[in-house]
Amino acid sequence: MRQELTLTGHALPFAWFMERALYDPEAGYYEQSPRxxxxxxxxxxxxxxxxxxxxxxxxxxxxxxxxxxxxxILLIEAGAHQGHLAADLLEFLERYAPKEATRIRLCLVEPSPRRRTWQEETLARWRPQIDWFTSLAELRARHPNRPGILYANELLDAFPVHRVAWNRSHQHWQELGVGLKDNAFVWQPLSTPSLEAVPGLEQLQQLPVELLAVLPDGFCTELAPAATSWWREAAQSLDAGWLVTLDYGLEAEEFLLPQRAEGTLRSYSRHRPGGSPLQGPGTQDLTAHIHWTELQREAESVGWITEHLTRQRHWLTDLMSRTLKSPTRFPNWDAARVRQFQTLTHPEHLGQAFRVLVQRRDAR
Ligand SMILES: C[S@@+](CC[C@H](N)C(=O)[O-])C[C@H]1O[C@@H](n2cnc3c(N)ncnc32)[C@H](O)[C@@H]1O
Structure with missing residues (x-):
C-alpha cells in the first residue's frame, strides 16, 4: 500500500485503503483466519x-x-465467513421443515477462495445442495429470474466506505483520503474527490441551509456507494421472494446527530475498539454503520416493498412469540436458547444497535 501511494504521488480515497486492509488476498484482515x-x-x-x-x-x-x-428455491447468503449461520439454518430446516429443506438450493456468494474453503469444511454435510459464486453477477448468470430468499448478517458494514468532512468556511463537503507522511498513513484532504456521481454525496450537498449553517467545521460522515450498489444488485438477483439483512446502521437523519460528529468508522481488535483506522492495515477490523435509508430506497426503486425496518430485538421477539404458538415446529426453549435470546435482544448486548431490513417482492 505504501508503494502504491508513493507511485501515485498523492492521497487516495479511504475506500481504497479499507478495501486493501480488509480484503487483500494475502495481507487482508478477513483473509487471515476464520477465527x-x-x-x-x-x-x-x-x-x-x-x-x-x-x-x-x-x-x-x-x-x-x-x-x-x-x-x-434459492437460499442466498453473502458474507458467510466460516459458514456457521448457513449450517444452523440447514440443520433447523432439515429437522423442523423437512419438506421445504428438500426444495432449497443454497447459494453462497463468496469472492475469496480462502473463505470458500472454510465454508466448504463447515458445510461438508450439505455439499450436494450448495453452489458457490464469486459474485452476484455470476449467480444471476446461472440462475436468472428465480424466486428465493437472500440474507446476510453483518455483511454491508464491512464494505469499503469513503469519508467526508464538512468544510464550514468553503461551505462544502471535502473528501478525506489517505496519504503518507514519514512512511506512516495519515488523513489528507483529496484534491480530486472520487465521489462526484455518488447519490449519498448529492444528498449531503442538498441538506437544508439551516442545518448546514449549524454543522460544525470538520463534521465527519461516511458514504458507502459499494454497499448501496451491492444491495441494488441483490434486489435485481431475485425475481420474487425476500431480502433480509441484519446489521448495525442508521437512518439518514441519524448520521447528522451531534454525537456522530466523528462519523461511524471504527476499528476493532480483541473485542475492543482498536486504534486509528489507519494503523496496522490487515491487523484490525474496520467497519462503518450502514445507511438503512439508502438500502431501503435502492431495493424499492426496483420493485421491492419494505416489510420491516426495525430493531433486531423487536423482530426476533415477534418471531420468538410465533414459535411459542407452533411448539412442534421449533425446538424447546431450554436455558441455553433463552440465554442466547437475551444476548441477541437485550439493549445492552445486540438488541439496540442492530436492526433488520426485510423486503419482499411478489412474483410478476
Ligand atoms: C463482519 S463479517 C460477518 C461474518 C458473518 N456473516 C457473521 O455474521 O458472523 C463480514 C464478512 O463479509 C465478508 N464480505 C465482505 N465483502 C463481501 C462480498 N462482496 N461478498 C461476500 N462476502 C463479503 C467478509 O469477508 C466477512 O467474512
Missing part, C-alpha cells in the same frame, strides 16, 4: 452467540419457502 470472528476472535456477531439466530431465521424462512412457487 477473527467469534468469542475468541476480535469481535463476535449474532452468529457467534450460538445457533439460535439460524433457528429463528429458519423458522421464518420455512413459512416464506412454503409461499414461494417452484420445485427449487
Amino acid at each position: 477473527v470472528v467469534g468469542r475468541k476472535g476480535d469481535f463476535y456477531t449474532s452468529v457467534s452467540v450460538g445457533p439460535l439466530l439460524g433457528e429463528l431465521l429458519g423458522f421464518q424462512f420455512a413459512h416464506w419457502l412454503a409461499e414461494l412457487p417452484g420445485p427449487e
